Amino acid sequence: MVQDSVILSLQNLTMRFGGLVAVREFSMDIRYGELVGLIGPNGAGKTTIFNMITGHYVPSEGRVLFEGRDITGLPPWKIARLGIARTFQNIRLCREMTALENVLISFHPRVRSTVFDALLPTPRYVREERWMRERGLELLAAVGLERWAHFRAGALPYGLQRRVEIARALATQPKLLLLDEPAAGMNPQEAQDLMGFILKIRETFGLTIFLIEHVMQVVMGICPRIRVIDFGVSIAEGTPEEIKRHPKVIEAYLGEEALRA
Amino acid sequence: MSIFLQQLLNGFTLGSLYALIAIGYTLVYGILRFINFAHGDIFMFAGYWLFYWFFIFQLPWWLAALLAVALTAGMGVVIERVAYRPLRHAPRISLFITAMGVSFLLGNTIIVLPWAGGRQKPFPTPAFMTQVYTVGTVRIQGVTLWVPLIAAACLLALLFLVYRTKVGRAMRAIATDIETTALMGADINRVISYTFLVGSALAAVGGILWGCRYPRLQWDMGVLPGLRSFTAAVVGGIGNIVGAMLGGYLLGLAEILFVAFLPHLSGLRDAFVFGVLILFLLFKPTGILGKPLKEKV
Amino acid sequence: MRAWARNWPVRLRAWARGLLAVLRAWGRDLLAVLRAYWRFFLTGLVLAGLFAFVSWGEKGLDRFIWRVLNFGAIYAIAAVGYTVINGVTGQFSLGAHGFMLLGAYLTTLLILPLHQKEMVWILRPLVWPFNRIALPGSMFILALLAGGVAAVLAAVVVGIPALRALRGDYLAIATLGFGEILFLLVANLPQLTNGAMGIKGIPPYTNLWWTFGILVVVVYAAVRLKNSSFGRALRAIREDELAAESMGINVFRHKLLAFLFSAFCAGLAGGLMAALIGTITPDLFRFFMTFYLLLIIVLGGMGSISGAVVGGFIFATIFEALRFVDTAVVPGMRMVVFALLLIASMLFFRRGLFGQEEFTWAGLGRAGRWVWSKIR
Structure with missing residues (x-):
């Protein structure tokens, strides 16, 4: 795998909802092993871009290439099996299931046993189930959640739920991980810890990470490359230093602060 | 009058009744996003109220009819208050299940009630409905004349209510976004009660007109018209008031024409309606006039 | 020889000691096995008890109670399937009565004796091949399975489009419409079904062996399914369909799996019911039948297989107990009671008896200890 080759290529993505253009001609290349941030004010269209990558929305125009393959319009579950995993802005765990079960869900697409294997159960199924449980516990241990494995996911504190969600995404063995505002609802200290955590899993699992963030400061510390969008249009790209000084970015964020005030 | 014209008029009459009932489904769905399964039984109840006031308490027909509409409308409000409101923040499917419970409760209450019971009862049709009018050379029965006219008048009144009054504006606002409307200080509960009042009153008018058209009462007579009217609401685009009216008329016409042209399949008339329902749900769930509801990711 | 004779007390003692050690080891192993597998032993014990009960009850039970138990098991079979799609998977289907109807009619057509067929279809003869087939009691299971398969085929027809496109109350209404279409078809095909007049004289093959035997198999399958990786996927779909899909789960295929399972159970239940009551009409399997099943799984706890079984028997008991009312x-009071029961449990008792949980021996132990601590 060449470090410089492109894993994900977004080409002229446009998303229209009725008359409203949520994203306009968004293009971007992400290379293997990169950690890229996408920032922008609320409602700028960041999540819409993620939804187009993962197949939840079919772009009105443009293409999504993953490892050179056109995945535009594929259903989400197929895209997930190709190696793109995601988390959600408002955590979407299966709240009535345990943390471990949440992780095991992600192993399910790789189960080779049929339903009848599970019903009998055949040795193959028993073996697979045991393998899944072991791997699930390992994974939870790797993200520091082994103590919480058998707790109901909905009962865990917010920060831990976020980690379970990331663990669940990791269990699909992704090549590319999309994180949608992982630090949302966290205080600065928690956000800082989370960013350290993200760096760590990137090392451990050799991931490419594409990260959405609303608060600029959070990504500044960890993403070498940052893209900024506003009103669905890409307005700047560069290193954190360049972004901080970029007049359009300042304008976009100032505008938002003016609105908030 | 040619047979075809006669059938067309029949379809129009039936359609106007569907429209009246469909409004109730669409209003409630537009605001609370659940199918008020009991609406068909509310419709049925109106006929029985009239039956009671007219036959048992011997009131004059017009007074009995007025009372029936008022009581049915009140029933709608009470049902919402008692059975639906406590579940407003529960999963929507719980509301649906409860509505099914209410539907079975209403239907079987009729069986249990004295003088009503499980067997068919006559419906008191007033004189002006059975009278035959002569307009020029055309002789026309009262039902064929009055039913679509009264129904149309009620529909117009509803349009006025929804688009020209304050309550109507509040109803539309809630249908668009219930949380924002609540934040803006509107009394959600009051508006929802109004919605059930209006929907049930229209269903009551529909029930009474239905009785005039098909003068029999039966405890389960609400189920099929209810489902057909729900189909009409879906065809028109659920949540859309004009759509419900349009869907009602279209479905009424289609049903009558189906029976007229394929008489040997008349036993499968309801299968035809359900087929329409399923096809619309599958391929055009937003109906003819509805707007798509986007799922938030 | 002499040495042996001289040493025999020593040798005997050694043997005894060895024997004791072996026995002790066995005992230890037995205990360990018991400790590890006590749940299975208890379950086996219960199954053996059930076996004994059924073999006694088939002759010894009061006919009224025998009937209630049969009905309870039949409702439980249908409800277990119903709770897998409605509760575990969270896909609200209202077409169960249509599937029971199909099961009941196909089973009946297969087992009805030929002379009875001639008597029932007087006006128009029964179509081929059913006018030639009359399976004996020993092949009852084939007729039942055929009924289940017929229901599954119907479920494929409606499930493939409906489960792909619809969810929530739209799915409910579409499946309800499909169930009614099945009813109307059955009622309007007199050459096949004798129409609204129904079929009488169905041989009473259904007994406790069949109902309880099939119930045990169905419960086993449902529990294995729910606790397997597939079951986790089904539960994930209920909790958050979008998240499940984003983790690579083919949501539609799993929904269909659950739907077909439920249809199969409903078909079996329909066949058993037909051969229990002896006379069927299309009206017997109308929407109220699905309403009963819904009430059962709501009372038992949506998504709990244990709840569906317990609920089925409770329902059958109340149903027969209120028959005299x-x-x-x-007349009609019974349905009023059921409707009120459903509304009340939705308003005040939405969890049901079991919630989404299952009966386990460990859970029973916990509950027992809890009760014991309260008593003391």
């Missing part, structure tokens, strides 16, 4: 006091 219906026939002697006020």
